[in-house]
Amino acid sequence: xxxxxxxxxxxxxxxxxxxxxxxxxxxxxxxxxxxxxxxxxxxxxxxxxxxxxxxxxxxxxxxxxxxxxxxxxxxxxxxxxxxxxxxxxxxxxxxxxxxxxxxxxxxxxxxxxxxxxxxxxxxxxx
Numbered sequence: 657x658x659x660x661x662x663x664x665x666x667x668x669x670x671x672x673x674x675x676x677x678x679x680x681x682x683x684x685x686x687x688x689x690x691x692x693x694x695x696x697x698x699x700x701x702x703x704x705x706x707x708x709x710x711x712x713x714x715x716x717x718x719x720x721x722x723x724x725x726x727x728x729x730x731x732x733x734x735x736x737x738x739x740x741x742x743x744x745x746x747x748x749x750x751x752x753x754x755x756x757x758x759x760x761x762x763x764x765x766x767x768x769x770x771x772x773x774x775x776x777x778x779x780x781x782x
Contacts, residue, residue, distance in 0.1 A: 692759070692766075695756075695759075696763050697763070699752070699756060699759075700760060700763050703720065703760075707719070707720045708721075710768070711723070711764045711767050712769065712770045719769060720767070721764060721767035721768060721769045722769035723761075723764050725758075725761035725762055725764075728757075728760065728761040728764055728765065729761045732745075732757045733754075733757070735748070735749035735750075736749035736752075
């Protein structure tokens with residue numbers, strides 16, 4: 657096994673253990689009655705520019721609503737540590753604390769996924 661592949665494999669294993677610690681900690685994800693802080697709602701609102709209101713994207717970006725919290729955390733940590741490439745998400749993820757990422761994971765997991773209806777393409781009258 658070449659050294660880069662071995663390091664990548666170890667990084668992935670570390671990331672899974674790291675994420676698992678936060679996902680399954682005693683303070684971890686509560687049920688649907690969890691009170692979401694105004695700070696978390698503000699952070700989530702900033703995600704709406706690309707991912708839609710309450711995480712319901714209308715296309716072009718991932719739908720976050722109803723996403724499994726552990727999957728959300730895993731993806732955000734991958735953006736944060738650079739193991740998942742992106743155009744802007746690595747910057748957003750690095751600007752969040754691990755607690756904020758966990759709180760956003762809970763928030764988005766509790767949102768109802770809504771299928772977006774996009775209007776048909778319009779043509780200008782000739």
